[in-house]
Structures are given as C-alpha cells and as structure tokens.
Amino acid sequence: MADPMRIRAQAAGDKVTVRVLMSHEMETGQRKDSAGKVIPAWFIQEVTATHNGKPVLVAEWGPSVSKNPFLQFVIKGGKAGDKVAVTWTDNKGDKRTDEATVS
Amino acid sequence: MRTRTRTRTLIGLAVLALCAGAQAQKSTADGIAEYRKMLEDGNPADLFEAKGEALWKQKRGPKNASLEKCDLGLGPGVVKGAFVTLPRYFPDTQKVQDLETRLVSCMVTLQGFDAAEIAKTPFGRGEMANVTALATWVAAESRGMRFNLPQTNAAERESYEIGKRAFYFRGGTHDFSCASCHGESGKRIRLQDLPDLTKNPGDGIGFAAWPAYRVSNGQMWSMQLRLNDCFRQQRFPYPGFGSEVTIALATYMGVNAKGAESIAPSIKR
Numbered sequence: 001m002a003d004p005m006r007i008r009a010q011a012a013g014d015k016v017t018v019r020v021l022m023s024h025e026m027e028t029g030q031r032k033d034s035a036g037k038v039i040p041a042w043f044i045q046e047v048t049a050t051h052n053g054k055p056v057l058v059a060e061w062g063p064s065v066s067k068n069p070f071l072q073f074v075i076k077g078g079k080a081g082d083k084v085a086v087t088w089t090d091n092k093g094d095k096r097t098d099e100a101t102v103s
Numbered sequence: 104m105r106t107r108t109r110t111r112t113l114i115g116l117a118v119l120a121l122c123a124g125a126q127a128q129k130s131t132a133d134g135i136a137e138y139r140k141m142l143e144d145g146n147p148a149d150l151f152e153a154k155g156e157a158l159w160k161q162k163r164g165p166k167n168a169s170l171e172k173c174d175l176g177l178g179p180g181v182v183k184g185a186f187v188t189l190p191r192y193f194p195d196t197q198k199v200q201d202l203e204t205r206l207v208s209c210m211v212t213l214q215g216f217d218a219a220e221i222a223k224t225p226f227g228r229g230e231m232a233n234v235t236a237l238a239t240w241v242a243a244e245s246r247g248m249r250f251n252l253p254q255t256n257a258a259e260r261e262s263y264e265i266g267k268r269a270f271y272f273r274g275g276t277h278d279f280s281c282a283s284c285h286g287e288s289g290k291r292i293r294l295q296d297l298p299d300l301t302k303n304p305g306d307g308i309g310f311a312a313w314p315a316y317r318v319s320n321g322q323m324w325s326m327q328l329r330l331n332d333c334f335r336q337q338r339f340p341y342p343g344f345g346s347e348v349t350i351a352l353a354t355y356m357g358v359n360a361k362g363a364e365s366i367a368p369s370i371k372r
C-alpha cells in the first residue's frame with residue numbers, strides 16, 4: 001500500500017486552493033541500477049480530483065514528473081467544510097485516494 | 104562632426120546597456136533563495152514527517168511497543184523542544200547522543216530492535232529509513248524554536264572539544280578539514296553558500312536546517328547522512344553511523360548555533 005498523500009485545501013472568497021503532496025517514486029524507466037540493469041518504469045499515470053464527489057480535475061501524467069510530486073489547483077465555488085478527494089493511479093495499477101476538508 | 108555624434112550616441116547606448124545589465128542581474132544567492140521559496144510550499148519533507156509521526160505511535164519491533172515513552176532528554180514522551188537541545192548527555196546510556204542515536208537507543212530498549220543491525224543498514228533503507236523519518240518528525244515538532252544545547256555535564260563539554268578538534272583536523276588526499284569550507288563566511292561551493300560553522304551562522308542555516316529534503320535526488324537527509332557526505336567530500340573514510348566523532352561534530356555545531364531558530368525539516372536544492 002502506498003504512503004498517504006498530504007492534502008491541504010484552503011478557501012478564500014469563492015475559491016478553494018488545493019495543495020497536494022504525493023508520495024511516489026516516479027521512476028522513469030530510463031535509469032540503471034548499480035548492476036547496470038534498467039530500473040523498470042513506475043510512475044503515476046492518472047490523477048483525478050473531486051469536490052463533494054463531483055469530478056473537477058483529470059490529469060494524465062508521465063515519467064517526466066518529479067519524485068514525490070506536488071500539485072496545486074484552484075476550485076471555483078468552493079467553501080469551508082467541503083470535501084476534496086484526490087486519487088492517483090500508477091502504471092502498475094496501484095491506486096491511492098485521500099480526502100481533505102476545506103478550511 | 105557627424106561621425107563624432109554617432110560615436111557619442113553609441114557610447115551612450117553602451118553605457119545604458121551596461122546599466123540595464125547590472126540592474127537585471129540578480130545575485131546567484133537571490134536566485135537560489137527564490138527557487139527555495141518556490142519549493143517550500145510543497146516540501147516533500149512533510150511526507151516523511153507524517154511517516155515519522157505514525158511510526159512513533161505504532162506498536163512495532165520484537166517487543167511490539169510504541170516509542171511514546173521514549174526519553175529524548177526532556178522526559179519520557181516529551182517531543183516538542185527536544186530537537187533544539189540535542190546532542191546531550193543521557194545518564195541511562197552514559198553517553199552524549201544525538202537525535203538519531205537516541206532514537207535508536209529507544210528502539211532497542213522499548214521495541215527490542217538490534218542497534219548494530221540498524222547501524223549497518225545503508226541510509227534510506229529498512230529501519231534506517233524509519234530512523235530518518237522519526238528524526239524528521241521530532242525535528243519538525245521543534246520548528247521555530249531556538250537552539251539551546253546543555254553544556255552542564257563534563258561529557259557534553261568534552262564532546263564539544265572533540266568536535267572542535269575534528270572540525271579543524273586536516274587530512275585526506277585533499278588535505279581538507281571541515282573548516283576549509285566552513286571556517287569563514289562568504290564562501291560557496293558551486294552555487295551553494297557555505298555557512299561559517301565556527302560561529303552561529305544565523306537562523307535556519309547550517310545545523311538549524313537539517314534534516315532536509317534534497318530535491319535533486321529526492322532523498323530525506325538526516326544530520327548523520329549530512330555529516331557522512333561531508334566526510335565523503337573530504338575524501339575521508341566514512342564514519343560509522345552514530346560514531347563518537349559525528350556526535351562530537353554535531354555538538355560543536357549545535358552549541359555554536361545557540362539562539363538560532365530551527366527551520367528543520369527544510370528543503371535543499
């Protein structure tokens with residue numbers, strides 16, 4: 001099971017700024033280990049976000065995104081107390097969803 | 104006459120261009136500070152902090168116990184403020200210990216882990232990765248507090264003196280000491296400013312900035328690993344994990360940093 005994400009969601013006016021920190025190796029598949037063998041690619045392929053259950057963001061990611069990636073986005077029409085959930089799926093089919101309450 | 108005017112205009116333009124150039128040029132230090140600022144908001148050290156906090160409370164090891172009764176110097180279970188007083192002398196182990204070796208002691212006495220086994224695990228693997236995560240969380244609990252290492256015990260004062268000697272000890276193929284790079288202010292290695300560690304380098308600099316997340320390799324670096332890498336850069340043999348010299352150097356830097364505000368865990372390029 002993958003490590004949890006850190007999600008912070010803050011409301012200002014009618015906008016909610018969401019900051020997400022994901023824990024992932026994001027291996028490109030281009031690197032070799034000390035024995036010269038290629039380290040297999042392992043990266044997040046899809047990121048989705050929902051606001052009170054309604055999808056607000058879908059992103060397709062590739063191997064060029066850094067290790068332990070940071071994502072920030074803004075939801076219009078959000079307010080304190082709302083629920084924001086973020087899900088990622090990697091190329092091995094591993095999945096992780098975490099939820100945060102807007103403050 | 105005409106050519107002279109043109110020459111003058113050209114000179115004028117050249118001077119203007121020079122001025123513009125000087126204004127647009129930021130110092131390298133400013134550029135790096137800006138880059139760090141941009142990264143700070145999403146410091147992945149947060150992930151290690153969360154992992155460390157969970158590890159502290161989780162029942163683990165052969166004795167299936169948590170670390171919640173671990174004494175980091177301020178009493179069993181007191182975490183807040185402990186980081187800025189370490190390394191210090193611990194009567195139970197009769198040694199001056201830094202944060203990481205103290206955590207290992209607790210993992211041995213409370214949870215039943217094998218200290219030698221942990222010490223020989225490479226950084227970032229197995230239980231050693233857990234020690235780093237725990238250290239990250241403990242350090243984070245003292246964020247914003249000021250360093251104030253005790254020097255009341257004879258062993259603590261001795262540790263400081265050993266650290267001072269080690270700091271100025273030159274050797275290796277490059278005839279380097281710690282002081283070669285960290286003995287005066289205003290020096291840098293490539294684009295990194297080198298803090299002067301023979302005195303208090305200021306808030307959040309040097310000893311007050313580690314553990315830190317290294318963006319360039321995506322690793323969480325503890326003070327033990329930081330020192331280990333300094334030894335490598337000096338072409339010295341690697342020091343053992345938690346060896347006396349690493350703790351003495353940490354004591355030396357920690358005492359010198361008295362009054363400096365801790366920003367650990369920080370983020371580095």
